Amino acid sequence: MTWLPVLLIFFIGAIVGSFLNMLIYRLPIDESIWKPRSHCPMCKKTIQWFRNIPLVSFVIQQGKCAACNESISWQYPVVEFITGSIWVICFLIFVPMHAAMTALFSSVLIALAWIDMKTMMIPLSLIISGIVVIVMSVIMGTLKWKFVLWGAFAGVFVPLVMMGITYFMTRRQGMGWGDIQLGLILGAWLGPWNMALTLFLAALLGIIAWLGISMKKGFDRNRPLPFAPYLVISAVTIFFLESNIGFWFDHFLLL
Ligand SMILES: [Zn+2]
Structure with a gap:
C-alpha cells in the first residue's frame, strides 16, 4: 500500500x-x-x-x-x-472484510479497557457491541461458529476456575464478573488456545504491574487492579502476532 x-x-x-x-x-x-x-x-x-x-x-x-x-x-x-x-x-x-471486522472489534476493546482503567467497571453495552461484531464476523465468514463457541466456552470457564481457586486460597474475589463477560467475547474472537495463552499473559502482566505499583506506593493486599486492560493488551498482541508472524518478520525484521 x-x-x-x-x-x-x-x-x-x-x-x-x-x-x-x-x-x-x-x-x-x-x-x-x-x-x-x-x-x-x-x-x-x-x-x-x-x-x-x-x-x-x-x-x-x-x-x-x-x-x-x-x-x-x-x-x-x-x-x-x-x-x-x-x-x-x-x-x-488482512483482506478488507477481515480487516474491517478486526478493526471494529479492536475499537470496542479500546473503549472497554480504557473505561475499566478509569472506573473499574466494564459497561455491558460494550460487551454486547463485541458480541454483535462477532456475530457479524460469523455471518461474513471471517470467523467460524465452532471456533467462536469453543473459544467463548474457554473464555468463561478458565477464568471461573481461576476465580474459584483464588477465592479458595485467599477468600478474595480476584476477578470481577465484568472480566468473565470480557473473557466470553475475547475467547469467541481468539478461539480456545489463544484465549488460554491470553489469560496466562494477562495474569503475568497484571502481577508485574501490581508488583510495580506496590514497590512505588507500598504493599497493600487490598489494592484493586483493573484486569481488563491487561486482558485486552494480551489478546490484541496475541491475535496480531499469531495471525501474521510471517508478515511481521518479512516486513520489519528481514527488510
Ligand atoms: Zn472548555
Missing part, C-alpha cells in the same frame, strides 16, 4: 477513536451518546466541527479548549492515535 490510503485509513481510525473518547466519557456517567453534540467537559460549550478534527485540533490548539482555554486530557489524542494505528495495522495485514 502506498502512503495515501494508509493515511486515509489512519484518519478514519482516528475519527473512530474520537467517538471512543466520547463513549469513555459518557458511558460511565450514563449520559446519552446520541443527544448533545461534543462539548468541552470543563466549560460545556459545544465544540464546532472544525475544532473537533482528531489529533489535528489538539495539536493546533496546543491541547487547550478553544472556548475556556482549559487543558484537554492527553487521553483524547492518545486514544485517537492508538485507534488510528490499529486500523492501519488491520488493513495492512
